Amino acid sequence: MLPKHITLPFTTDVIFKLDNNKGSFTTDSQIFMEMIGFATDDFNIDRFTNVLTHELHHIYYGYWFANQLPSKNMSDKEEALFNYMRPLIFEGIADQFTYKDYSEEVKLLYNDRLLIEELFTSMTTSVRKIANSNESLKIYEEENNKIWDSRMFYLKKYLPDGYEESTFNYAPTLVYYLGYHLYNSILQKGGKARLDFVLENFDCLLEEYNKIYSTDLLIPKIPDDIVKLWKESFKNTTSN
Ligand SMILES: [Zn+2]
Numbered sequence: 001m002l003p004k005h006i007t008l009p010f011t012t013d014v015i016f017k018l019d020n021n022k023g024s025f026t027t028d029s030q031i032f033m034e035m036i037g038f039a040t041d042d043f044n045i046d047r048f049t050n051v052l053t054h055e056l057h058h059i060y061y062g063y064w065f066a067n068q069l070p071s072k073n074m075s076d077k078e079e080a081l082f083n084y085m086r087p088l089i090f091e092g093i094a095d096q097f098t099y100k101d102y103s104e105e106v107k108l109l110y111n112d113r114l115l116i117e118e119l120f121t122s123m124t125t126s127v128r129k130i131a132n133s134n135e136s137l138k139i140y141e142e143e144n145n146k147i148w149d150s151r152m153f154y155l156k157k158y159l160p161d162g163y164e165e166s167t168f169n170y171a172p173t174l175v176y177y178l179g180y181h182l183y184n185s186i187l188q189k190g191g192k193a194r195l196d197f198v199l200e201n202f203d204c205l206l207e208e209y210n211k212i213y214s215t216d217l218l219i220p221k222i223p224d225d226i227v228k229l230w231k232e233s234f235k236n237t238t239s240n
Contacts, residue, residue, distance in 0.1 A: 001057060001093055003200045006064045012056065023169060024055050028062065031055040037166075047101045054094040061093065065202070068236040080130045080140035081233040089202050089234075092179025096187070099180060105163060106170040110177060115158050116218040119174040122146075124226050131229055147173050178219060182209055185217050203234035 013030045020036045033055065038048055074082065102110070109115060126143035133139040151171035155163055158172065170176075182205060187195045189212035198205045206227045213221045 001096060001195075001199065002060055003064055003196075006060050008060065008063055012059050014052070024051055026055050026058045026062075029059065031059065044101075050097045050101055053097045057094040057097065058090055061090065061199075065089075068202075070235060077131065077133075077136040078233060080136035081127065081229060084126065084130055084140050084144060085230060085233060087175045088179040088182065089205065090179075091176050092181075092183045093199065095176055095180040096183060099184075102170060103164065103166065105159070105167050109158055109167075109170075109172055110180065111218065112158055113218050115154065115172060116177060116181065117220060118154075119172060119177050120219055122150075123174045123178060124223065127226055127229055147175060181217070181219050182206075185209065185219065186212055189214070189217075201236070203231050203236050205234075206230045 008029075010029050015030060015032050016035050017032055018035050018039065020034065022032075022034075024034045025032050031052070033052065038044070099107075099110070126146070130136050130139050130143060151168070151173060154172035155168065159167070183195065183198070186198055186205075186208055190208070194208060194212065198208050201208075206222045209219070210222055210227065
């Protein structure tokens with residue numbers, strides 16, 4: 001799930017923590033692994049490996065990705081769109097490693113067609129809002145906060161009879177849910193070759209999704225204006 005021949009010019013530290021704060025996450029070169037949830041009698045080495053792989057992917061792909069971007073300065077609008085959409089790429093790919101370990105309840109949410117359509121509408125609405133604003137960085141902040149603030153709303157709406165406590169950590173966000181499906185659908189319908197292509201040509205992700213699109217997929221066909229904004233925001237040196 002990585003472009004070929006990536007070598008890091010630094011070593012990656014893994015820091016194990018037990019503070020149950022923010023889960024596992026990375027900086028440019030460090031991984032913070034949350035061990036609460038693993039430090040139990042039935043320590044699951046496969047699940048642990050998959051979470052570590054997810055986080056390692058952020059570091060390797062993040063290093064490679066940063067080197068593909070043109071060095072010119074971005075306008076506020078370009079930066080705002082880039083910041084809004086970039087997490088879908090990173091979490092979408094890395095989630096391919098961790099999805100299989102999610103609970104049945106979380107998988108039910110991931111595969112709820114109405115939920116995915118609602119998240120998709122929310123994404124396209126936000127992207128257009130940012131693109132059409134004269135204060136795009138401010139609008140980006142607001143739209144980005146909405147993603148994280150609406151997690152509880154979606155949980156209650158799509159699991160009205162209650163949910164397991166652990167499900168909150170995987171509550172619906174367009175970043176993880178749409179990101180996961182974009183890459184997974186391309187892998188399922190287009191195979192490994194097409195997936196490899198979008199890993200290296202991240203600016204083509206949405207147009208490649210539309211090429212393999214069929215009505216059984218949960219994410220709707222992506223409108224042309226969104227495909228164009230995506231492509232412009234992620235112009236990369238590999239594709240040019
Ligand atoms: Zn992640």
